[in-house]
Amino acid sequence: MLTITRMKAVLLVVILSLLMPTAGCTKEKADAIKNAAEQFRLESKTALTQLSNLAKQHAELPGMTNEEEVTRLAETFGTVPPEKVTEFVNSRIQAKRDFDELSASADEDLRKMQDVYDLFANMYRSLSKGHFFAGSAVKQSKIYAIKLTMQMVHFAGEIRDHPYQLHSRHVLLVEKYKNAQKLTDPQQKKAAVILASQELVQLRDLETKANQDAIAQCLKAAESGKVIIDLIDRYSTLSVADVLDLTRNALAIVSDISGGDPQIKAMIDRYDNFVKNKIATDPLWKAVQDNDIVTLSNLAKNN
């Protein structure tokens, strides 16, 4: 009787140890996916923060110090008729609120998007502990890895095609040129125009750098996304050494991407072409682009 119990227990251990590795992936691969998703979250959130700053600055009005505002209000009050004093007080308070609200709405889509990248990385939080049985769920997660990677490539292209302006600096610069034009003394006028022109060159370089840095960060995020897709795609065939090679290569590429690189805009084309090629050759990528939900759910399960 005791021997039978012992045999049953040993048999159970043998069956479990045979079943578990075939049901999912190894712990090392699970860790690699989890770490890659965490890296994707970090790079994407940095990209979204940079993009948010650009979006806000594009819709920003030049600020005023408290002192400047008080002087302006006092001077404006000189033009207010007695029957409009209440309107003056209420409208000056409301106008500031309206402008602040508008400014805050400039990047609300990007702030919401940060939560999506958090959710994406959080999907894999228990993967190291559940890697034997999470194979199917991990395969299905590829859809979202593709979507978010495509989104980062799109953001990079969008900044290249429609660069952001540091708008309030433009307003201040136009004021400087207009003030220079009003000067009657030729020497003073020349000096003022040169000063404004120096600022114009600085502003142009600053805007170029801000846009290129954001492009580079989006591409870093896209590269991190590509690693996850690769890991999910090949996770049944990859060896632990392959996983290490893949992540090491990706980290090297990510650290090489820089906003200061004169080829940064050409790099967008490389990622763009990668996405286009995938859409042309992989039905899952095509379905993601077309948001074809039925095909997506079928392909994700069988991919």
Place this chain on the structure above:
Amino acid sequence: MDNDAKMLELLGNSLTDLEVKYRATNDFATQQELEPQIQNLVAQITTLRKKLREGPVIMTDEDLAGMREIQRQIDAAADKQSMLLAIARTAAFIGMRV
């Protein structure tokens, strides 16, 4: 330059001109007249920018629900794996002792 770029440039130039005028005036009536125009232009730029950022791939509420479901499945897989490992350890313990 595509049409969206042209539109952004047009809106940006109009906004800059209006703001320069707005900042230059201390006349209450003129300020009141310019404020809604400025707000309208900022809103137009913001809307166009958001549309351009959206691009071909949009994360929908269904996507978020899908990701939460996958998270739930992976969490459940972790629970199941812990439980089975505990059973295996117990079985191994019994196997060794009996």
